[in-house]
Amino acid sequence: MPFLDLPKQNMRLHYVVNTLKAQSDAELHTINPDKKILVLIHASGSTVDHFAAQFADARLTSKYNLVAFDAPLHGKSGGDERAKLTLEDSANCILEGISLLQIQSYGVVGEGFHGCNIATWLALKSPEMVTAVVLASPCPLIEPEDVQFELNDEWLPEAVKHKDGKGDGSGTIPEEQMQVVADYYFGRMKRAEDRREKFLAHFQARYGTGCSSHDISLIVNWFKREPIPASLLASVKAPVLILHGGDDNGASSLSAAEGWKNSFKSSRGGADLRVIAGAPHFLSYTDYSIADRFILQFMERA
Numbered sequence: 001m002p003f004l005d006l007p008k009q010n011m012r013l014h015y016v017v018n019t020l021k022a023q024s025d026a027e028l029h030t031i032n033p034d035k036k037i038l039v040l041i042h043a044s045g046s047t048v049d050h051f052a053a054q055f056a057d058a059r060l061t062s063k064y065n066l067v068a069f070d071a072p073l074h075g076k077s078g079g080d081e082r083a084k085l086t087l088e089d090s091a092n093c094i095l096e097g098i099s100l101l102q103i104q105s106y107g108v109v110g111e112g113f114h115g116c117n118i119a120t121w122l123a124l125k126s127p128e129m130v131t132a133v134v135l136a137s138p139c140p141l142i143e144p145e146d147v148q149f150e151l152n153d154e155w156l157p158e159a160v161k162h163k164d165g166k167g168d169g170s171g172t173i174p175e176e177q178m179q180v181v182a183d184y185y186f187g188r189m190k191r192a193e194d195r196r197e198k199f200l201a202h203f204q205a206r207y208g209t210g211c212s213s214h215d216i217s218l219i220v221n222w223f224k225r226e227p228i229p230a231s232l233l234a235s236v237k238a239p240v241l242i243l244h245g246g247d248d249n250g251a252s253s254l255s256a257a258e259g260w261k262n263s264f265k266s267s268r269g270g271a272d273l274r275v276i277a278g279a280p281h282f283l284s285y286t287d288y289s290i291a292d293r294f295i296l297q298f299m300e301r302a
Contacts, residue, residue, distance in 0.1 A: 002029060003076075004097045009089070011079035013097045014070040016048050020055050029101075031065045036131075037103055038299065040068040041094065041119050043112030043137075043282060044219055045181070045203055047075035053288035059296055067103065069094055071118065073215045075206070085218050087114065087225060091121035098122075098129075107132040107299050111284050112252070113139035113222065116260070120228055123236050132302035133236070134295050136243040137252040137281045138260045141227040148223050155180055156220045160213040173208035173216075184251050185282040192286045199285070233263040240264045240271040241298040243291060245279030252281055272298070 004013045017031055031037065038060070040051050048068040055066055070077040072090050098106070108130055110119030116138035123130040159177040161167045173181075181203055186196050207216040244257040257273055264271040274294055279287040 004100050006079075006093055006096045006100075009072075009079065009093045009096060010082075011072055011093050012077060013072075013093060014048070014076035015068065015097060015101070016055075017067050017101075018055070018061065018065055020049060020052055031067075031101070031103070035063060035065050036299075037106040038064040038066055038295075039094075039098065039103075039106050039108045039122075040066060041071065041108065041110040041115035041122075042068070042074065043185070044114035044222065045074070045185075045207070046111075046199070046282075046285075047202065047206075049075070049202075050199065050285050054284070054292060057288070057292050060292055063296070064107075064299070067098075067101065067106070069097055071114070073219055081214050082218075084221075087117040087222060088121050090114075091118045091125065094118060095122060095125060098126075103129075105129055105131055107134070107302065109134040109136065109284075109295060110138075111136040112281065113143075113225070114219075117225070117228065120233070120236070123238050124228075124232055127237060130238050132239045132241070132299055134241045134243065134298060135260060136284050136291065137245055137248055138242060138257060139252040140256040141259055141263070143223045143225070151220055151223045156217065159216065159220075163211070163213040171209050171211050173204055178204065178208075185280065186286070187247055187250065187280045189247065189280045189286065195286060199282070230263060233260075234265040236264050237266050237268055239269055239298070239302040240267045241294065242271060242273045243283060243294060244273065244275045245281055245283040245287070246275050246277040247279060248281040248283070250281070 047070050051068050072093050108119045108122050110116040116135040123133050159173045163171045242257050242261050244254055261271045261273045276283055276287050276290055284291045
């Protein structure tokens with residue numbers, strides 16, 4: 001598996017290029033110079049594997065090199081334990097990875113508050129390189145105080161009660177707390193049950209059984225994040241597309257998506273907002289076909 005060592009960040013970043021199935025580093029390093037590049041930034045708690053549908057979509061792969069990273073605290077990426085890691089810090093790690101891969105120009109797709117904040121930071125820090133930005137289910141610019149309290153003060157203590165030598169010592173996240181995870185990403189959606197169960201199994205394996213409280217605590221702390229300053233959002237000149245799931249009424253409401261749209265005051269052509277009817281928060285994972293179509297059409301216009 002290919003990794004990039006980031007000494008400035010004390011991180012090791014796992015990444016993939018153009019396929020999730022390749023067995024050798026050489027295959028995964030290959031960027032086709034005749035195609036443009038699309039960088040994919042996953043949602044919090046997710047990994048590059050959850051872009052499997054995008055990597056298998058010939059509509060995208062026939063025209064774009066797909067590059068995805070396991071962001072810090074996610075997937076196979078690793079690093080030193082630390083007291084704090086901001087989303088801007090994570091963006092700096094991704095930027096260093098992009099530089100090491102010698103990528104000069106790219107569009108970026110981010111999902112959830114994690115992917116969308118990082119994608120926006122990339123556009124702000126490398127405006128000459130980022131050609132277009134897609135934000136899927138971006139969540140509020142500032143999480144409501146009741147959400148911050150529910151997740152940091154109520155959910156987290158229960159989620160980690162078997163970690164770090166406490167409780168039964170297994171590290172397992174209890175079923176009640178896993179149901180909150182399911183509701184956050186998928187709502188009450190009854191379809192795509194296999195994808196739902198696969199994601200929850202991943203989440204438990206990566207942050208639950210046998211794991212310390214370190215990574216999940218830092219991730220949940222992002223619900224108390226400081227917003228990207230309005231003046232910076234207003235300076236983004238790249239075209240912006242925002243995708244909202246019509247059934248996402250909890251994690252990322254339509255008003256949250258509209259808040260982001262209205263913040264990109266300098267975006268070329270004005271930021272565009274599209275709603276995918278019936279889609280939950282994790283729309284690129286559950287409603288990938290229509291999401292990919294919107295992404296492709298937008299990138300071709302940008």
